[in-house]
Amino acid sequence: MTREEFLTEMQDVLQTDAELKFETVLADLDEWDSLSIMATMAFIDKNFGIKLRAVDIKAMNLIEDLAKKAGI
Amino acid sequence: MAVSTFKHVKICGMKTSIPENFIDIDDELQYFDNNSKKLTRQKKMIGYGRRYIADVRTTVTDLACDAAKKLMAEMSIKPEDVAMLIFVNQKPDYPEPCDANIAHGRLEFLKTCPAMQINLGCSGYVYALWTAHAMIESGAVKNCLLLAGDLSGRMTDQTNRKIAPLFGDAASATFLSYSGDERAATFVIGSDGKSWNKIVRPFGGTRLPLDKNTIDLQFEDVAGGTVKVSDGVINGEDVFAFTMNVAPPLITQTMTMAGWVTDDVNIFAIHQANKQILEMIIAKAEIPAEKTPTDVFSKYANNSTNSVVTVLCDQPRERMIDKAVLCSFGIGLSWGGAALDLSGMYNGGISTYKTPLDAWTREEQMAYWSQYFKGNQ
Secondary structure (H helix, E strand, O other): OOHHHHHHHHHHHHOOOOOOOOOOEHHHOOOOOHHHHHHHHHHHHHHHOOOOOHHHHHOOOEHHHHHHHHOO | OEEEEEOEEEEEEEEEEEEOOEEEHHHOHHHHOOOHHHHHHHHHHHOOOEEEOOOOOOOHHHHHHHHHHHHHHHOOOOHHHOOOEEEEOOOOOOOOOOHHHHHHHHOOOOOOOOEEEEOOOOOHHHHHHHHHHHHHHOOOOOEEEEEEEEOOOOOOOOOOOOOHHHEOOEEEEEEEEEOOOOEOEEEEEEEOHHHOOOEEOOOOOOOOOOOOOOOOOEEEOOOOOEEEOOOOEEOHHHHHHHHHHHHHHHHHHHHHHHOOOHHHOOEEEEOOOOHHHHHHHHHHHOOOHHHOOOHHHHHHOEOHHHHHHHHHHOOOOOOOOOOEEEEEEEOOOEEEEEEEOOOOOEEEEEEEEOOOOOOOOHHHHHHHHHHHHOOOO
């Protein structure tokens, strides 16, 4: 998965209309709720085989942090 | 993990009953800050749709007995034919006695037919089905009527938005009998009692009774919301992690123990926790989405104990299911998988229970008990 593809996928995972960038602050998104956190957990697990805990995801600041965790 | 295989039990028929009243998520825009975009997003992600909620005069025993009476009439089973009654639910009519006894009387079963209760929620149907199989296969009884259901819809405060939109009410009757011909049924069952407080209703039992000191208590939750003593609570993140750890391997292990591969299976009836969880289980267990209903959640919500039965009863009634995999998980925490041959089973579908005009109101019950205490009943 390329970095651009990662962004597009995250758009769908979070079900947000906001245009995502790597420097987007997660907490600034209206849609950054428990639903999104669970969807993100599943997305990272399924596509990158990395199991993150909800608390780890909650502690992340930027989309970039998620990408790094995924190794993108 | 208990792994059991039975060879001489037939699931002859099943039928689900739901109450008349329902709530559509589209009519609850006020709970989404009147923002239709928010509602649409949650509908899409969680699968919110319609949920049936029993009225205050209807209990799980009413729904289950309705299903039983209809199933028995449709299958020409007489009350005296039934050798054993098992009832599994988690929200009883009375603290005592158990609903199995109440249903036994209402269905006019013989005194030689024992009635027993199993107290479990989401995993409960598979546990009870396993018990019924063991009782029949052992020769203890020749058949069993299994009642299952819950009232998670009615017994949840509808303003408790963390839980209310997820749950609907339903109950069912399943008739099982000894079969001379071989037909295999495989069960994989487990529990994790250390996680008992991950899904819990802390008040109202003997540990913390609801009395005048507790009845009005309120607590603040992690999200700044309010928890009332009547509320059930789910630790969402932990239960989600539990589900993802347990359900996909449970499906695989159940198939393996039955000697089946994915291609053999006609239907995967998975506990309809919500659409997001179902889709994640499908992806992780690598089972085909077209064989795994997720729309039952949108049509009936999470029916707790009855959820996997609702999935099966929602199938076209004429559809023959040779091989079904059931996967249930939840409160306890506990889980159960089953690989079942349902060929020749009568599917009674999903029927609506209409509250009888003479169903007891609260006032009529009070009047009854006040006379009863005086020795007049």
